[in-house]
Amino acid sequence: MPQIKDHYLARAMKKILDPSRVIEDDLERTIYSCDSSFLSAQSRYLPDIVLLPRSTREVSEIMIFAFENSIPVTPRGAGSGETCGCVPAKGGIVMDLSTWNTVEEVDAQNMQAMVRPGVVHSRLNEHLGRFGLFFPPDPGSTRMCTIGGMVANNSSGMRAVKYGTTEQYILGLEVVLPSGEIIITGGKNCRSLKNVSGINLTKLFVGSEGTLGVITQIRLRVWPRPRARGIAMASFDKLEQAPVAVLDVYKAGILPSGIEILDQSAIRAINLYRPEINLPSCEAILLFEVDGNPASVHWEGEQIAEIMRKQPARVEWSTDPQRMAALWQGRSVVAAAAARLRPDGTRVFAGEDICIPLNKVAESLRIIKSLGEEYQIQVVAYGHIGDGNIHTALVINPDNPDEVDRLGKLVDKIHRLAIDLGGTTTGEHGVGMVRSAYSLLEHGNTLEQMRIVKTALDPKGIMNPGKIY
């Protein structure tokens, strides 16, 4: 798609950026052709050039040049996404923002922080911890994903049950538009926590997957760090008991900070990865995390334990920081650890992020299990059952074309099942390239309105083309 010669592009970019932050080398560019998605493992989407900007001015100058020359631009964080979202579908420029990782300001008095897009989620929370604060959304990829990527994909994770998704914590954004113009959403000098003045463009950019502009600074709402935490682990002999138990906890008036489910295979994968975690062998485990002040945590923990025992389920209640960290870490890495279940196979990220209405979760788990048997593909189910967001890890041998073919069919069935049950193909990972085929099915004629908005901001279609719409 670039209308200009590569060497001209490189020369122009080196006038904007220090040459050490301009990557032209063939192999290095090839390395930028992937994220975690299975699609990017199978196909190569090479950028023509990779740039590592570290200021808004640099990003703006790059965009002005790209706009004038109709060069596609794909922003990228840590590349931990699962949708080919940061992969340059049409070549052009990849803007690696992961090295632009400064926390510009923690405004503790106003409960907010200003950060650059490359800040890694767990490092942000380490930093905020010094102020007794935290940024609540808690993705499983906390140790690698960047805040910029979280905003672009409206990520959430394990504590969305109580704290919601990233969008609820974005007070404002600095965005470089495809034309190179710099805008600030949420009020240009605003430090208030609420603002209903004007159309909420912040929400427009959150979750837009880099298709509307480049996010260069984020004004985040931060919260006081809870004083206490506890985890109740309930193990069930029957998988179907688990979703019922979740609803019973809600009915009892308790809102845990996280409710996670692990099926039998996920339990086995975690035990293979970290044997010392020693999860009990059963059909399903629910992890309930409660946080708040010590008295409420203790009370809620007891209530949950009582509800679980009635199911019946075996319950382990822990407030020991080491045990809690081990359980939470086990859950957070199961995504990749699922590969341990099959010596000749790997876990692939495809069809992995459906979100189902709460009253249909049990049904969806049962159907997905039988679909796995029908297509002879191992399905590891885990995820944020508290908000119906089920991750299905599919374990295959990617060298076997027949398995890859069956995988494609199974993924399609899973996505369509989610829509049929009144859910969505993606609860928190995004659409990217891998789910864009379902956009019309999910949104109907609203998709056309999305395209109109996209065209208004990006008339030349240079921002992350080939995604979502």
Place this chain on the structure above:
Amino acid sequence: MSLLEDNVMGEYLKKCVRCGQCRYVCPVLEVAGKESASPRGKVFLAGLLQRGEVKPGPQADRILSLCLTCGACAAECPSGLPVDTIIKSARNLSASVHPHSPHRIMQRSLFSKLRTLEKFPGFMPLLRYAMAREYGLKPGSPARSVLPVITSPKRRKPRIRVGYFLGCATNYILPGIARSVVGVLTHLGCEVVIPPTSHCCGIPLVTAGEAEAAARLLEINRRSFKSFKLDAVVTDCSSCSFHLTDVGLYSVNSQPVYEFSEFLVSALNPDKPHGPLSGAAVACHSPCHFRHGRKLSRQIRQIIDIIPGIKVVDIPGGNSCCGGGGTFSLTHRSLSDDILQRYTGRIKSAGIQKLVTVCPSCIMQISRGLRSQEIPVCHPAEMLHASYRLPG
């Protein structure tokens, strides 16, 4: 882990889901900032090489060289991949295609022929000049030339016979460590044997992807140690310990090749030294091959804790890679310096007056970073030697 056969590597590569968790712990990525410097990027490249999608050559070598082989990524990988070994094996893939490039010949010759080179009249003066210029060190005679093959305890019958694997850096550059190791071990009742024909452990060659040359050294070392009846083999260097345990040197009852502090804690239960040292604030640096390779943790601290008069303090933010990585500090000086400065910055900020570690390469590298602050870096054997008030 030994370098991987092509088919084994293929199976491992298949398992990488490119989740990027290795990015979080990679010291090179932290300073280089680009995806090709990340473990994930290099594993991706290894896959391209292994499947023949790209050809080995200088471009691939350059990217694969951006790794300290510290092993932090392998310890972190949820899929359980030996990431550092995959990178070393990819280097081997490249080495086997271009075995005669000048830098490869130089690297092979240097580490394979060190024992021959030491006899060359100009070798030690050249080394002394280089070390004085680089690290402010003035190595004396090589340890081998001043230490006997067998040293027995003076006043009692030996309780255990120990083979001492004397690594290159200790022998040529920091011979004082070797004198302290022998002194402390004999003080604690060991008879210490330094096989005269032992050689470099081979880790620099394995790291460079020179599998065949490393295998030849291993055979020499196996023969050297087999000619003595030994109860255990000990080394003062955690990298030698990691590599030789991994590939299996001569060992008794499948024991590891013990790292010095590990051996003291697990086998000797040393008595409390009587001579207090000055009340300096001492911090322990756990080298990467100690933590991630051998999976050891508190042994250095346990040794330092028994020395009277020492105040042990933590390094703010914990242990990190020093950026040495054997020859990495020479081939990638700027990156190595950046990694070093970030680490020494934390050490300086904590008012630490002395650093103790069990890797001669780390000692040299961190000394370079702390030279201007006059914070000495030493081996626990040297501290014990002083505290036991041993001669020499």
